[in-house]
Amino acid sequence: MAIKYGKTQVKKMVDAIDQDHGSAEDAALAALAAAEVVLEERARFIVVGQLCGTKETPHIAPSDPQAVKVALGYYSTEGDAHTAAGSLWYATSTGDRFHVWTLPMFYGTPADLHSTQKAKYAAIEAKAKEKSDEKMATDIVKRREAMEERARGGKGSCVICTHQPYDHVSEGNGKGKCVVPDCPCTKWTERTK
Numbered sequence: 001m002a003i004k005y006g007k008t009q010v011k012k013m014v015d016a017i018d019q020d021h022g023s024a025e026d027a028a029l030a031a032l033a034a035a036e037v038v039l040e041e042r043a044r045f046i047v048v049g050q051l052c053g054t055k056e057t058p059h060i061a062p063s064d065p066q067a068v069k070v071a072l073g074y075y076s077t078e079g080d081a082h083t084a085a086g087s088l089w090y091a092t093s094t095g096d097r098f099h100v101w102t103l104p105m106f107y108g109t110p111a112d113l114h115s116t117q118k119a120k121y122a123a124i125e126a127k128a129k130e131k132s133d134e135k136m137a138t139d140i141v142k143r144r145e146a147m148e149e150r151a152r153g154g155k156g157s158c159v160i161c162t163h164q165p166y167d168h169v170s171e172g173n174g175k176g177k178c179v180v181p182d183c184p185c186t187k188w189t190e191r192t193k
């Protein structure tokens with residue numbers, strides 16, 4: 001069977017039926033309402049297919065009227081749906097070939113689907129922003145560390161006078177004399193390690 005029901009679903013049906021319903025109609029309505037809930041719980045996948053080739057016509061375009069579409073119905077597990085899709089894919093009896101899809105069921109209105117999509121996009125955006133914020137924070141730390149390193153006369157400072165690159169007047173290629181008062185350095189030379 002394509003749809004598999006468990007104890008939970010049986011209990012829901014029993015609870016709906018096993019009551020003092022005023023009439024048989026009331027009992028039937030309660031059972032139908034419960035059945036709808038149970039179906040949504042257990043009918044999780046659907047298999048759809050489209051004819052894409054026959055013995056006579058090996059390639060049928062999706063827009064061709066001959067390319068019939070079929071929805072095979074509900075399956076509780078993705079595995080069962082895949083198995084059914086696999087059987088639909090090729091028919092040894094006729095030579096028909098189908099494009100097949102195993103689709104998760106969405107129970108709700110189009111508006112429900114749109115808001116689900118919207119929430120998904122918002123989550124993706126929030127994650128991207130979080131990542132870029134993290135990168136920015138890391139970059140700031142890196143820049144500050146590089147600045148502190150230079151200030152200590154380390155990597156990125158001047159080998160001759162230990163002053164900063166921006167203290168040296170540019171004469172092309174970043175070379176130049178140091179403009180810090182009383183600094184005798186006449187040529188910017190970067191400390192590279």
Ligand SMILES: [Zn+2]
Pocket residue numbers: 158159160161162163168178185186187188189
């Ligand atoms: Zn210098």
Ligand SMILES: [Zn+2]
Pocket residue numbers: 158161162163167178179180183184185
């Ligand atoms: Zn200097």
